[in-house]
Amino acid sequence: MDTLSVEEIKSIVQCQFQLIVQRNDRLRSHSLLTEDKPFNSRATDLVIIDWIEISTNYLNGLKALADFEDPSMVIQLYIYNYFILKYILDRADVRNQEDQGFIGTLNNVSHQILNKSKYRELLDLAMEEASSLIESDINQDLYPVADQLSFDCDELSTRLFDLQEKILLIDVRTFDKFLKSHIEHEDIINIQPESVQAVHDFEDLVFCLQVGNIDFSAKLASFNQYTFVVVFGESQGAKHVFKLVESAIEKRKRWGNIKVEPRTLEGGFERWSQLFGNDRAKTFTGTISTPSKPATSFRSSTPSLPPGLSLPLVRLHNYGSTCYINSMVQCLFNLSYFRNFVMDPSRFQPILRSNDNSLVLAFYALFNEFFYANGHAVVRPNNFVRLCSYLKPDLKIPHEQQDTSQFLYFILNRLHDELRIDDSPANRQSFKTNNPETDPFTDYGSSKEYLSWNSQLLKSEGVSPINKLFQIQQETKLKCGRCGYVSLNYDNSSMMNLNLNGNEYYLNDLILRNLEPEELSDRLGNAWNCPKCEKLSAELKQLEEMVSSHESKKRGFFKFKKEEHSSMNDYQTGRYAELKAFLSQPNVSYRSSNFIKLPQILTVYLAKFDPYQNKLNIKLRFPKRLNFKIKRQDKEIAYSYKLSGWIDHLGDSIGSGHYTNVIHRSGQWVLCDDDRLSVCRYEEEIGDQNAYILFYTLVK
Structure with missing residues (x-):
């Protein structure tokens, strides 16, 4: 027989796979397991030794058949051994270093035989089929932990919700699955299966979580405060995590008297979901509801709460490194202009370009959930976090800490794109108002430079309600000190960016300093070429x-x-x-800036990080009221703002640390630190050296 068909090769591979599975069952049951004694690590070691001996015999047989003319026999022997190495031994917990060395040698010998075989192409086809069978059977746990180390779902439910025992749950599934649904429990952490592949001890596991998941890392490191640590999830990852935890507990017990015990969950979360998936007290499952299509225009802008509801305080769950998201969401919810817009479908639905993966709908659902929780429960913003992760994958949500200002830019840009109104005669007429402050197509300047700039801006970006809420328009004037030539340039931004370079500032002085004329000259090395x-x-x-x-x-x-x-x-x-x-x-010139349009929500960004992303230690004092007078087309326009809240950054660099926020609610200042709330007091002028982003709202 010179060759074999693909179907014949598949048949041989499937037959060998069945033989491997049957032999593995016999090895585990024959003399290794007794009626009253569970499968243990000693039994596992014996099975591994048996398989190593079997693999050695098969490889010796393959060497003897090097010149054999029947390819089916060669494939049978080689694939049987391939299953031993890749299906059995690769998935076993081989702790003995000598056994690990034997297995490495067996893999090398197998590879050498493959390279020298004249049936290499047939063997490659057979290995593809074998790999497919292994992949389809990957979730089967060949060597499960002992029954005495497992809880069934009913027992775990009783211990969690009836007896209220202190139990740490470790859910080893992908974060996307965890966000969609998980056991409703305060002390639950999520570990990514792929993140533990290269982790070899418990300390590495804690450090791995600490890099991107501070809260989870802290709970895992303090496992000794719990009665049980229950590990469940995707087979290989959960099995690996369980062994790391089990080893850490055994080591800690040698140091002192601790009572924590490791356990697994029989059937994992899949079984839990079957039993308790519809019980909201035991299983968290999030859904985004879509608002019905309204009939009225979005232009109504009267700030108001839903009838009969007061504005609740909100406690938000931290998924590890989502404090920067929580702080921003808290501040946005506290801004009445923004909150009332995204909670009123009649204002955004007529101009919403698509309901698919809509961030404005996610805000609508999230803010409604805040009212539903009413401060009594910790809100898990899983749908919102999952959508942000999908829309902005480079932020690596929730695994890495990010700059909350960049997260705000992402939010505002996405909302603008979803609600964008193109510049056309029909739209100009449809959205026309008699108030230049609310007309989205208003020209706020009269110079030819401004009219040209604004025209191009409207054509390229359109307008949206986000412009009215957040957009600042600014004029920059460059004036030559020699010839008097004046150059006008215009820009827009969603934040007022203030540069810091001293030891202490008052916000009012800081704003004026950023607007006052700046010298540009050869003497300073920043000359402008007029x-x-x-x-x-x-x-x-x-x-x-x-x-x-x-x-x-x-x-x-x-x-x-x-x-x-x-x-x-x-x-x-x-x-x-x-x-x-x-x-x-x-050659001396002067550059000065002037606001020509201010928004309903004034966001002040304090540039507290140097070019190397290290934090500047600057003490800043900012007022509860902020007033502006700007000149527009020979008229003086007054703006008055009140402080709604701010975000603090605690830490030394922008890529690390922790974010919290303070909001003004019912005459009090409330510090929000994820799911922890506390009242704080401030004088008329507030001093907070950790302040990073300030939010002021326009007073009518």
């Missing part, structure tokens, strides 16, 4: 070339007596002297 002066310099250069040419010809007069040459006329001579004197003056 376009008008550039033209004068080019003119002077031409005149200098004429002077140079004239002097050169004069020096060569006696050598070229008949050569004719030109000279500058009186005007050019005078112009040359004038330009040379003018351009010899110092």
